[in-house]
Amino acid sequence: MAFSYEHARPALAVDCVVFGLDDEDLKVLLIQRGVDPFQGKWALPGGFVRIDESVDEAARRELAEEAGITRVFLEQLYTFGAVARDPRDRVVSVAYYALVKLSDHRVVAATDAREAAWFAASELPSLPFDHDEIVGKALARLQGSVRYRPIGFELLPQKFTLTQLQRVYETILEKTLDKRNFRKKVLGTGLLLELDEVEQDVAHRAARLYMFDKKRYRELEKDGFLFEI
């Protein structure tokens, strides 16, 4: 079956920059390409947009198919439309970035026999197409967004310590923060629920656990409240 159009059409693809955070650093998920061009090379997960799905749906589908990742924070990043960004065909790609709780996705499901693996964002191999540029833009967006929107929580388990949260910000912003000032500020937002629980199995005083109060955030947001760290 073939499809015919009066004018030539670019192919339309999606690519996803998936971020995760572990004890060491910020990670990006890469997939070993199963097809040419660049077969065997590490690249961003992605694929072509089908005719009967939205572009957003395509991004979610590719994440699920290629990495077994579902129900994550996913947001459109930028559309890359240079004529020669793909050496074979004209392909325009809508890039997305995702934030996942690494604890949930430590073992990446490489579904169709393709390898998937986490790489430190600061030590990525050189990537095919314009994927280096896409990752660069995603990092910049992440750094810009994390201070003004409550998305840092997406990288942590549902229950987390304030020190873990501080590490999220320090890792993304690439600078150290003052512990007391940080706590003052995040608790000052009124968006952290203090739980009657502490972390388990640590070889020192156990820290209190908190949750992000998403419901309250949505209410405040309606009234024009701006999150800021």
Add this chain to the structure above:
Amino acid sequence: MAFSYEHARPALAVDCVVFGLDDEDLKVLLIQRGVDPFQGKWALPGGFVRIDESVDEAARRELAEEAGITRVFLEQLYTFGAVARDPRDRVVSVAYYALVKLSDHRVVAATDAREAAWFAASELPSLPFDHDEIVGKALARLQGSVRYRPIGFELLPQKFTLTQLQRVYETILEKTLDKRNFRKKVLGTGLLLELDEVEQDVAHRAARLYMFDKKRYRELEKDGFLFEI
């Protein structure tokens, strides 16, 4: 001549939200559609991406063709990819927003006999496709960007008074600002060149003219300087 592909492909279009500022308010440029669907209705300027041009180039070309607008600030906004956003065909649209000096484009060149006109952003007619949503997103982006990036100047003549600049911010942010504090802040950026000129033909004391120091901004930007009003 027809083009045939193994898989069905969405058509790829661009749409542009062009902002201008006059004495009254913030304006958006609309074009009367020359073709179906929605022939005769006011809509955003735009059109299909050609196979041999980048998406950015397509946006600039459409602006030039449909409105005679060239050499303006133009930036990608968001890609709209819902399946049914166009009632006839599957069309994914990469939206852009542009800022123009209305003084330069007061008379819009309606090239191919189609009408073009400026509408107050707050009183737009209801637009076809998802163009209402696109304009909404463009306004939100403009409001978010104007405080952190020196783009307000794009709406003014090269030489402007501080009162004109203040009006840019007041109009976009939809709130009044204190004159003394505003001046303190913009002059404090060190990015305004004070000229030895004043405005002409006003029935009161003539205000001093300033220019944005783009060269100096680019230097400071390299060193991590962040513009902020």
Add this chain to the structure above:
DNA sequence: TCAAAAGTGTTAAAAATACACCCATGG
């Protein structure tokens, strides 16, 4: 009892805000 991280307040500096009058110009 030691190591390791949790938890906690105050002070100083900087930035943001509120606020009102005189000045220059053209009509």
Add this chain to the structure above:
DNA sequence: CCATGGGTGTATTTTTAACACTTTTGA
């Protein structure tokens, strides 16, 4: 001479930044 907008400084409040020790816990 008057109407119109141009231009200017200070005091207060709020926000941010700097900074160090005691507590808890498990090994």
